[in-house]
Amino acid sequence: MKGQRELARARAVVIGLGALGSISSDLLARAGVGHLRLVDRDVVELTNLQRQSLYSESDVDRPKADAAAERLRSVNSQIEIEPLSKDVHSATVRGLLRDTDIVVDGTDNLETRFLLNETAMEANVPFVYGGAIATYGMAFAIRTPVTACFRCFNPKAPLPGSLPTCETAGIFNAASAMVGAIQAGEALRLLLGETPSGVLFVVDGWHPDIQRIHIGRRSDCPTCVQGEREYLGAKRTQVLASLCGSDTISLDPVHHGSIDMEAVADRLAALGSTRRAGGLLVADVEGRRLTIFPDGRALIRGVKDEAEARGVYAKYVGI
Ligand SMILES: [Zn+2]
Incomplete structure (x- = not known):
């Protein structure tokens, strides 16, 4: 107990x-x-x-x-x-x-x-x-x-x-x-x-x-011995990361607060098919699927690399 x-x-x-x-x-x-x-x-x-x-x-x-x-x-x-x-x-x-x-x-x-x-x-x-x-x-x-x-x-x-x-x-x-x-x-x-x-x-x-x-500690470990914070100290610009197990990239843009989901949904509805799933917006546009979260984060499926994902986001959601 x-x-x-x-x-x-x-x-x-x-x-x-x-x-x-x-x-x-x-x-x-x-x-x-x-x-x-x-x-x-x-x-x-x-x-x-x-x-x-x-x-x-x-x-x-x-x-x-x-x-x-x-x-x-x-x-x-x-x-x-x-x-x-x-x-x-x-x-x-x-x-x-x-x-x-x-x-x-x-x-x-x-x-x-x-x-x-x-x-x-x-x-x-x-x-x-x-x-x-x-x-x-x-x-x-x-x-x-x-x-x-x-x-x-x-x-x-x-x-x-x-x-x-x-x-x-x-x-x-x-x-x-x-x-x-x-x-x-x-x-x-x-x-x-x-x-x-x-x-x-x-x-x-x-x-x-x-x-x-x-496993022993390394006497010259940059992190736990020398105290470097290489990753924590990294300046965030736009954070993009490839996801595991699919051709999907997550894009987290720099901004604060929530985006205007209705306006985005209206714009995307003119270009392809859209639907709302809970608080999310799911849009199929030109062979890509965008899943957009209220805070502006997006999952973009059907892209080959981060640059393309950034372009798709800029094109369809806007930064
Ligand atoms: Zn260490």
């Missing part, structure tokens, strides 16, 4: 509600973590259902954060769940990680992980890294200075296009489920005051196996 009461008082943030975030947030909710903040910028796609266990066919096109919150509220009505349909970048990350006891990684790219690593370190809360691709994955509970940080074992960010992605390699759902479960277990242990193990778990989901690799 003592541990259960501690969990009821605990606050966790899960960033990214795909394969890993589905598993970890489900387990944290069932374990009774009292406050769960669920963050994802994306909407549910049919192909997500192969591995993203919080969603069903009726959730397609809904914001993942909303669908996940609804599902988890039906699992545990005794805890507080805060869904946020937001993009994570240097201008938003501190707000998304405020007032929490732990951060759980469900993201799909290294840049966001470097950013979360820096921000969690600044906030002095643990960051439970996880990643999965093809048939394998990794998990590591970070709490500096007790353990290495994410940068310690990823000293150089790889060049864009140099790593396999969900798009090119796919994800074996048993592998991502194993990684998500390890992350949830590590998060619960840390929330109950246990010391982090300093072990990187390397999961083979195909021939089920878990290797344990002890």
Whole structure:
């Protein structure tokens, strides 16, 4: 009962509600973590259902954060769940990680992980890294200075296009489920005051196996030793990021407040087919699908790169 009461008082943030975030947030909710903040910028796609266990066919096109919150509220009505349909970048990350006891990684790219690593370190809360691709994955509970940080074992960010992605390699759902479960277990242990193990778990989901690799801090780590905040300090201009598993790009323009959805809907209705889905506007225009959020953020499907996405946004929504 003592541990259960501690969990009821605990606050966790899960960033990214795909394969890993589905598993970890489900387990944290069932374990009774009292406050769960669920963050994802994306909407549910049919192909997500192969591995993203919080969603069903009726959730397609809904914001993942909303669908996940609804599902988890039906699992545990005794805890507080805060869904946020937001993009994570240097201008938003501190707000998304405020007032929490732990951060759980469900993201799909290294840049966001470097950013979360820096921000969690600044906030002095643990960051439970996880990643999965093809048939394998990794998990590591970070709490500096007790353990290495994410940068310690990823000293150089790889060049864009140099790593396999969900798009090119796919994800074996048993592998991502194993990684998500390890992350949830590590998060619960840390929330109950246990010391982090300093072990990187390397999961083979195909021939089920878990290797344990002890990771030490790098004496010259730019982030946890030298104190650089390369990602957190980045000046935000326009934040564009390619999404995993589709030809969709998320675009978060620089502005404050909400956009005039009616005016945008009227303009787009003249060019193609539009419909409203909850608070969102979905428009099919010239072979592209635009899903526009009230704060001006947009998902643009059917584009080949960020520049094209920026052009489509400028052309149809306006900056
Ligand atoms: Zn480090």
